Amino acid sequence: xxxxxxxxxxxxxxxxxxxxxxxxxxxxxxxxxxxxxxxxxxxxxxxxxxxxxxxxxxxxxxxxxxxxxxxxxxxxxxxxxxxxxxxxxxxxxxxxxxxxxxxxxxxxxxxxxxxxxxxxxxxxxxxxxxxxxxxxxxxxxxxxxxxxxxxxxxxxxxxxxxxxxxxxxxxxxxxxxxxxxxxxxxxxxxxxxxxxxxxxxxxxxxxxxxxxxxxxxxxxxxxxxxxxxxxxxxxxxxxxxxxxxxxxxxxxxxxxxxxxxxxxxxxxxxxxxxxxxxxxxxxxxxxxxxxxxxxxxxxxxxxxxxxxxxxxxxxxxxxxxxxxxxxxxxxxxxxxxxxxxxxxxxxxxxxxxxxxxxxxxxxxxxxxxxxxxxxxxxxxxxxxxxxxxxxxxxxxxxxxxxxxxxxxxxxxxxxxxxxxxxxxxxxxxxxxxxxxxxxxxxxxxxxxxxxxxxxxxxxxxxxxxxxxxxxxxxxxxxxxxxxxxxxxxxxxxxxxxxxxxxxxxxxxxxxxxxxxxxxxxxxxxxxxxxxxxxxxxxxxxxxxxxxxxxxxxxxxxxxxxxxxxxxxxxxxxxxxxxxxxxxxxxxxxxxxxxxxxxxxxxxxxxxxxxxxxxxxxxxxxxxxxxxxxxxxxxxxxxxxxxxxxxxxxxxxxxxxxxxxxxxxxxxxxxxxxxxxxxxxxxxxxxxxxxxxxxxxxxxxxxxxxxxxxxxxxxxxxxxxxxxxxxxxxxxxxxxxxxxxxxxxxxxxxxxxxxxxxxxxxxxxxxxxxxxxxxxxxx
Numbered sequence: 001x002x003x004x005x006x007x008x009x010x011x012x013x014x015x016x017x018x019x020x021x022x023x024x025x026x027x028x029x030x031x032x033x034x035x036x037x038x039x040x041x042x043x044x045x046x047x048x049x050x051x052x053x054x055x056x057x058x059x060x061x062x063x064x065x066x067x068x069x070x071x072x073x074x075x076x077x078x079x080x081x082x083x084x085x086x087x088x089x090x091x092x093x094x095x096x097x098x099x100x101x102x103x104x105x106x107x108x109x110x111x112x113x114x115x116x117x118x119x120x121x122x123x124x125x126x127x128x129x130x131x132x133x134x135x136x137x138x139x140x141x142x143x144x145x146x147x148x149x150x151x152x153x154x155x156x157x158x159x160x161x162x163x164x165x166x167x168x169x170x171x172x173x174x175x176x177x178x179x180x181x182x183x184x185x186x187x188x189x190x191x192x193x194x195x196x197x198x199x200x201x202x203x204x205x206x207x208x209x210x211x212x213x214x215x216x217x218x219x220x221x222x223x224x225x226x227x228x229x230x231x232x233x234x235x236x237x238x239x240x241x242x243x244x245x246x247x248x249x250x251x252x253x254x255x256x257x258x259x260x261x262x263x264x265x266x267x268x269x270x271x272x273x274x275x276x277x278x279x280x281x282x283x284x285x286x287x288x289x290x291x292x293x294x295x296x297x298x299x300x301x302x303x304x305x306x307x308x309x310x311x312x313x314x315x316x317x318x319x320x321x322x323x324x325x326x327x328x329x330x331x332x333x334x335x336x337x338x339x340x341x342x343x344x345x346x347x348x349x350x351x352x353x354x355x356x357x358x359x360x361x362x363x364x365x366x367x368x369x370x371x372x373x374x375x376x377x378x379x380x381x382x383x384x385x386x387x388x389x390x391x392x393x394x395x396x397x398x399x400x401x402x403x404x405x406x407x408x409x410x411x412x413x414x415x416x417x418x419x420x421x422x423x424x425x426x427x428x429x430x431x432x433x434x435x436x437x438x439x440x441x442x443x444x445x446x447x448x449x450x451x452x453x454x455x456x457x458x459x460x461x462x463x464x465x466x467x468x469x470x471x472x473x474x475x476x477x478x479x480x481x482x483x484x485x486x487x488x489x490x491x492x493x494x495x496x497x498x499x500x501x502x503x504x505x506x507x508x509x510x511x512x513x514x515x516x517x518x519x520x521x522x523x524x525x526x527x528x529x530x531x532x533x534x535x536x537x538x539x540x541x542x543x544x545x546x547x548x549x550x551x552x553x554x555x556x557x558x559x560x561x562x563x564x565x566x567x568x569x570x571x572x573x574x575x576x577x578x579x580x581x582x583x584x585x586x587x588x589x590x591x592x593x594x595x596x597x598x599x600x601x602x603x604x605x606x607x608x609x610x611x612x613x614x615x616x617x618x619x620x621x622x623x624x625x626x627x628x629x630x631x632x633x634x635x636x637x638x639x640x641x642x643x644x645x646x647x648x649x650x651x652x653x654x655x656x657x658x659x660x661x662x663x664x665x666x667x668x669x670x671x672x673x674x675x676x677x678x679x680x681x682x683x684x685x686x687x688x689x690x691x692x693x694x695x696x697x698x699x700x701x702x703x704x705x706x707x708x709x710x711x712x713x714x715x716x717x718x719x720x721x722x723x724x725x726x727x728x729x730x731x732x733x734x735x736x737x738x739x740x741x742x743x744x745x746x747x748x749x750x751x752x753x754x755x756x757x758x759x760x761x762x763x764x765x766x767x768x769x770x771x772x773x774x775x776x777x778x
Contacts, residue, residue, distance in 0.1 A: 390480030
């Protein structure tokens, strides 16, 4: 086995110890640590060197080993060379010795052995230098080691590390052998499935970007995972299956499990959100509050070896079991374990978000080459823009001031400068809801300074009431000044006064170049797939700057089983909504009366939905209504879905387009018999969307389409897509709006809508429905 490894990775694997710390403390520690290193190294005398690169080749137990790293300092003390390792610390210096943090001295000793061997020295001096972050006082620990002493330590350390690598290597050999013999796990392909498999496989081999329109029923999960695994031909290649839905994660896990039953040898991990994974009621990642954070790193190596040697499916349940066994934070454990998995199933943000991406995979110099399979890719444009956007809300800063004031009035006063800046901005916005202003770097710096003060308060006062709420508020401030580092013509600096809640925002208008940079610089290949990538040009432009190939797979279902009816005589524009209500109610009553079953009417907004509901409720209805509430919890959502699953009478849901009921749900069989889509789904006119319109006018000459038409139509397609979820399903979709008759919208209609009928009134609608139901009567 050939091993090329950095000294820091060796010692942090074998000797690392210590508690988990919060994100704010970690950020602060990294910045201060780098500054202290530079300040200390600036005092070096002439001839002394800092950040000295070292590379040492050796043979250990038959393995070729190449060790690399950067020595903090090569200095001279008493005329002889000394290897110096510099560490910043918040601990009191008098409690520190060589055993306090074993990895610190271990790192210095590994550097010392490599340098000693390269320079043929009989012995060498090592200095461990601790610098206190506040007082800047220094504690020096000096050691001298012979070649024999260092060799013994070096050999023990490398054997522990190599033993771990050998376990990984044995698994990877089994994985490669199983991949070579892996067969498609079904006796035959579905219609269009083989075409998708071939396209994905070629795309990965060619290291390209692919957009795949894969309708429901194609079996896109296996049609992407199977060729991705078959295309793996190097140990540094791993598969990331990205999905925003828990259902999507379950389907991916089930698909991998099916291939494992057919002989695949692999390790797969499911990464879930921190809030979901956490064992504690109060989420506070400090050792004083959380036993799973206490000495997390000291317990980690044993836990990794335990689960790796005994499990292949690192599901959230398995992660919780082993995390509890070893008393580790389950979320952080999943992140650390992900580096040893072959397939990582997770949310988009672990790849594309500048704050939460997995650093070992998606930072410059990463040794792995991920293959990205991006499910439900129609969700990506708004998600990516949100990842590169930040907000400082006046209400939230006032809340932070009140909560942090418990730690001392000086901390509360630290919020005042930012509040003064917010107040001054609020006075300039007048009656406008959204105002683009020049980027204010003084404001960004004030946010950054406040974060540093809040980090001090959190470090010094571990028992603050509502500490987790404070951390959440501070993290939003961190996001704001982090995305500011990316600010260019793709962003706007804006003042927002939505519903009288004032905020300063950095809004990303187009995250495409950041997505493309991640793909080009950090990955081997990427596949974006969804049933609803319409129009394709919108997704290609907003996700990868127009780069990539595409494939469209025909629906495997009989298109005659979906009856699309357009009622173009009704305008649902804002100015015409009052006049449209009676016609919409007539259409709902006609549909509900055409056949007993479950139906949904999708509206463009809650306000419009409420206008219709108020008048509809006045009728003596022979069906029940289910009305979406904007504050529905996930549990209430499931309760509503259950109503559709177990129902004998006719019921009609009044839901909002683009909401929790319009995508990511399989309404199978008689769970859903038809939908009505009210309007073309245009987003709210003005504000951010107008800024996006102006941006895309300048960039592509298609501002209205990219800011309004295409995002709106995507919601229409998603709503219609709820009707047919299996080859046995049949149902209707009624589109109500005169704009559906426009050539622009007709050019966007998916191929599956070719069985489309135009009607001008509810009488004609009733006749079309009667004819369709009669045809599919059971």
